[in-house]
Amino acid sequence: MSTTAEGAAEQADAERRRGGFSSRRVFILAAIGSAVGLGNIWRFPYVAYENGGGAFVLPYLVALLTAGIPFLLLDYAIGHRHRGSAPLSFARLRRGTEGFGWWQAAICFVIAVYYAAVLAWALRYTFFSLDQAWGADPEAFFFGEFLQAGDVEVTADVVPGVLVPLAIVWLAVLVIMALGVQRGIGATSLIFIPVLVLAFVVLVVQALLLPGAGSGLDALFTPDWSALTSASVWAAAFGQIFFSLSIGFGIMITYASYVGRREDMVGSGLVVGFSNSGFELLAGIGVFAALGFMAQAGGVAVGQVASGGIGLAFIAFPTIISEAPAGALLGVLFFGSLVIAGITSLISVIEVVISAVRDKFETSRLSATLAVVVPTAVLSLILFSTTSGIYVLDVVDHFVNQYGILVVALVSMLVVAWVLRVLPRLGEHLNVHGRPRVGTGWRVLTSIVAPLGLAVVLVLALRDDLSAPYGDYPTWLLVVFGWAVVVALPLIGFLLARMPWRAGTHLDGPPPGSDPALPLHPTPDSTSGTRPGAASDEGGSR
Amino acid sequence: MSTEAVVMMVVAMLVIWGGLGLAIVSLLRHGAVEDRADDA
Numbered sequence: 001m002s003t004t005a006e007g008a009a010e011q012a013d014a015e016r017r018r019g020g021f022s023s024r025r026v027f028i029l030a031a032i033g034s035a036v037g038l039g040n041i042w043r044f045p046y047v048a049y050e051n052g053g054g055a056f057v058l059p060y061l062v063a064l065l066t067a068g069i070p071f072l073l074l075d076y077a078i079g080h081r082h083r084g085s086a087p088l089s090f091a092r093l094r095r096g097t098e099g100f101g102w103w104q105a106a107i108c109f110v111i112a113v114y115y116a117a118v119l120a121w122a123l124r125y126t127f128f129s130l131d132q133a134w135g136a137d138p139e140a141f142f143f144g145e146f147l148q149a150g151d152v153e154v155t156a157d158v159v160p161g162v163l164v165p166l167a168i169v170w171l172a173v174l175v176i177m178a179l180g181v182q183r184g185i186g187a188t189s190l191i192f193i194p195v196l197v198l199a200f201v202v203l204v205v206q207a208l209l210l211p212g213a214g215s216g217l218d219a220l221f222t223p224d225w226s227a228l229t230s231a232s233v234w235a236a237a238f239g240q241i242f243f244s245l246s247i248g249f250g251i252m253i254t255y256a257s258y259v260g261r262r263e264d265m266v267g268s269g270l271v272v273g274f275s276n277s278g279f280e281l282l283a284g285i286g287v288f289a290a291l292g293f294m295a296q297a298g299g300v301a302v303g304q305v306a307s308g309g310i311g312l313a314f315i316a317f318p319t320i321i322s323e324a325p326a327g328a329l330l331g332v333l334f335f336g337s338l339v340i341a342g343i344t345s346l347i348s349v350i351e352v353v354i355s356a357v358r359d360k361f362e363t364s365r366l367s368a369t370l371a372v373v374v375p376t377a378v379l380s381l382i383l384f385s386t387t388s389g390i391y392v393l394d395v396v397d398h399f400v401n402q403y404g405i406l407v408v409a410l411v412s413m414l415v416v417a418w419v420l421r422v423l424p425r426l427g428e429h430l431n432v433h434g435r436p437r438v439g440t441g442w443r444v445l446t447s448i449v450a451p452l453g454l455a456v457v458l459v460l461a462l463r464d465d466l467s468a469p470y471g472d473y474p475t476w477l478l479v480v481f482g483w484a485v486v487v488a489l490p491l492i493g494f495l496l497a498r499m500p501w502r503a504g505t506h507l508d509g510p511p512p513g514s515d516p517a518l519p520l521h522p523t524p525d526s527t528s529g530t531r532p533g534a535a536s537d538e539g540g541s542r
Numbered sequence: 543m544s545t546e547a548v549v550m551m552v553v554a555m556l557v558i559w560g561g562l563g564l565a566i567v568s569l570l571r572h573g574a575v576e577d578r579a580d581d582a
Contacts, residue, residue, distance in 0.1 A: 024569075053547075053550070054546065054547060054549075054550025054551070054553075054554070055550075057550060057553060057554045057557070061557060061558075214543045215543075217543055217547065217551060218543045218544055218547045220547075220551075221543070221546075221547035221548070221550045221551040221554070222544055222546055222547040222550070223546060223547075223550050264569060264572050267565065267568055267569035267572055268569065270561075270565035270568070270569070271562065271565045271566055271569055273565075274558060274559075274561045274562035274565050275562055277558045277561075277562075278558050278559050278562045281554055281555065281558050281559070285551075435568065435572040436568070
């Protein structure tokens with residue numbers, strides 16, 4: 001057997017140990033599960049309403065086709081070609097860029113810490129829905145009785161009503177992650193995504209049957225064409241697509257590395273991209289139909305009750321649930337959907353860190369899971385089951401999204417496109433089994449249009465944050481849990497990249513046998529050659 | 543609902559859900575072609 005064939009056999013063995021998705025269908029469902037999260041349900045409807053209503057469809061589609069899907073395919077190409085976690089994939093692109101992968105993993109760690117807290121709230125509210133425990137004033141109940149939020153300060157006063165569901169969320173995550181890529185993430189996605197879609201369709205039908213639903217949809221879809229001339233509307237569209245697709249921070253790189261090397265990554269990417277947007281549209285219809293009912297019941301305009309984020313989920317929706325016929329069913333469907341959408345996203349975020357630890361330290365799945373999930377859960381419980389959890393969460397979420405994810409995505413995209421100049425090679429990889437084929441258009445979109453779109457989003461966000469303190473929070477809170485965190489993440493990332501790889505880890509190029517053009521069962525003859533243009537990729541082991 | 547709003551809602555549904563349908567059909571067709579190539 002030739003040296004290349006031995007390398008291919010070793011790689012096949014390594015991939016068996018590492019685990020992977022059993023089929024394209026499982027991968028697509030897992031990727032949809034990652035992309036469809038809380039933002040699809042509580043962010044998109046309000047962003048669309050605020051930015052031109054029906055006219056927002058145009059910039060949204062432009063952003064999806066010119067930045068979202070091209071960037072998604074870039075992530076897929078990096079992970080699928082280099083067969084590794086984000087740090088390993090970047091190290092295989094070029095050793096000096098490994099830090100970008102760790103930066104992404106560090107961001108995922110921080111997101112997991114606070115994202116679980118929102119799931120815990122939604123889990124608790126699923127049960128609150130049964131008897132409308134929030135009473136006549138959902139806002140006072142949420143901040144007062146439920147979160148017990150006091151003054152803006154960091155306290156150690158534990159709220160048992162948050163601590164218990166948060167511990168349950170982390171226990172569920174621990175079990176899913178310990179089961180592995182296919183039996184844990186894959187099986188969860190196979191069950192949860194169809195359930196989520198079904199639950200949300202029932203919710204939308206119920207919302208559409210409520211009196212006043214039409215006025216809600218009218219508010220959402222009536223176009224304000226003048227909005228199309230506003231840069232902030234276009235930035236909002238690019239931001240929405242970017243944040244909801246789970247691109248640019250390691251998730252799609254990691255998931256793509258678990259896919260069989262002969263799969264059509266372009267076709268899969270189109271399905272994932274349009275599924276994510278399809279669910280957002282469904283959410284928009286359901287949410288605004290319900291808000292239309294709320295406005296009619298209160299005798300006010302839809303604009304006066306329209307909201308997004310935590311305000312929509314934990315204040316507006318409880319009000320709707322209390323007033324709507326069969327409100328308990330509506331509540332269980334809504335908060336249950338939040339829990340399901342959230343858990344499939346949370347496991348994708350934490351998998352970025354687990355896969356990075358596994359690749360770097362060659363540990364077992366269980367050891368890596370315990371090493372990552374236990375400290376993440378402990379930190380999450382310490383920070384977010386207290387009376388100050390809501391404030392810390394709001395600040396960390398804002399800064400990590402705007403200056404963590406956005407900056408690492410932008411910088412790593414520019415490095416891949418303009419410093420490493422590997423887009424032609426990555427496009428070639430996608431084209432081996434992918435249809436439609438990607439070519440010059442994809443390279444232009446990935447290297448110019450998408451970074452430009454993200455840069456505008458970043459500049460506008462920075463302008464807003466520098467002109468007024470975010471959320472009127474005190475400066476010390478913004479510095480400690482905002483700016484300091486986003487500055488520390490790349491430093492930690494490049495520090496972690498200085499740790500040596502274990503002996504024998506293949507770096508500087510895709511591993512032997514990862515070429516999708518090669519047959520599934522390599523023979524010495526078939527593995528002795530490489531595709532044109534791929535010869536220079538072969539790197540060495542460390 | 544106003545006519546304008548109905549039109550925009552239908553357009554959004556057709557483009558996004560239609561795009562999803564086309565993407566699924568394309569993926570299934572291409573998968574079938576690849577399977578035949580493997581058989582050969």
